[in-house]
Amino acid sequence: MAKISASILSADFVNLERDVRSIGQTGADWLHVDVMDGCFVPNITIGLPVVKALRRVTGLPMDVHLMIDRPIRYARQFVEAGADWLTIHIEADTQENNLACLDLIRSLGCKAAIALKPGTPAQAAEPYLQKCDMILVMTVEPGFGGQSFMEPMMDKLKALRTRLDRVNPGCILQVDGGVDARTQALCKANGAEVLVTGSAYFKASDRAAFVKAIQA
Numbered sequence: 377m378a379k380i381s382a383s384i385l386s387a388d389f390v391n392l393e394r395d396v397r398s399i400g401q402t403g404a405d406w407l408h409v410d411v412m413d414g415c416f417v418p419n420i421t422i423g424l425p426v427v428k429a430l431r432r433v434t435g436l437p438m439d440v441h442l443m444i445d446r447p448i449r450y451a452r453q454f455v456e457a458g459a460d461w462l463t464i465h466i467e468a469d470t471q472e473n474n475l476a477c478l479d480l481i482r483s484l485g486c487k488a489a490i491a492l493k494p495g496t497p498a499q500a501a502e503p504y505l506q507k508c509d510m511i512l513v514m515t516v517e518p519g520f521g522g523q524s525f526m527e528p529m530m531d532k533l534k535a536l537r538t539r540l541d542r543v544n545p546g547c548i549l550q551v552d553g554g555v556d557a558r559t560q561a562l563c564k565a566n567g568a569e570v571l572v573t574g575s576a577y578f579k580a581s582d583r584a585a586f587v588k589a590i591q592a
């Protein structure tokens with residue numbers, strides 16, 4: 377059974393509390409929070425104060441996706457703000473700093489994840505495979521919601537699942553970007569266990585039914 381992590385990037389920010397509570401009520405498993413710094417990606421979204429505030433209104437696991445340069449600078453603060461899962465991008469720092477960052481996240485009692493942009497090959501994850509609890513395969517260029525799903529990423533997903541089964545079977549795979557009622561099946565067929573969805577979730581006429589379809 378797959379899990380759905382609903383991305384608040386497509387929520388109504390004026391009514392964020394209402395939308396976050398409704399994510400729980402419609403049966404979604406996790407809350408996905410996209411943090412962007414305007415440097416690693418060409419967009420700026422939300423930061424520490426919002427993560428802290430969200431922690432007060434949801435009991436769902438908070439899945440914080442850091443799209444920021446040199447995430448080691450802020451990892452501790454995001455864990456302290458309430459992240460249950462903290463994802464950093466491979467491309468955002470040196471291998472040495474990324475490995476130290478994953479160790480730091482885990483030492484603070486949080487689950488650690490590494491993300492790969494579409495242009496980053498599966499082999500780039502090799503040094504991290506035993507150091508993380510989840511790998512995020514981006515199925516769009518990070519930065520914006522509502523983009524089209526990149527189907528060629530399914531090969532990368534499959535390759536990573538095969539490799540993880542050998543070296544770290546407990547590590548799960550997540551996909552993020554363009555996941556909707558059609559593409560979700562492809563993601564699951566290729567090994568994704570947690571599916572992030574923003575625009576498709578918020579646009580669904582029956583959100584609870586959409587959640588169930590992904591969890592099936």
Ligand code: DX5
Nearest residue numbers: 383518519521522554574575
């Ligand atoms: C994109 C973000 C995603 C975004 C996905 O950079 O990482 O989490 O919210 O949105 P959709 O589901 O609309 O592609």
Ligand code: ZN
Nearest residue numbers: 410441552572
């Ligand atoms: Zn995301």
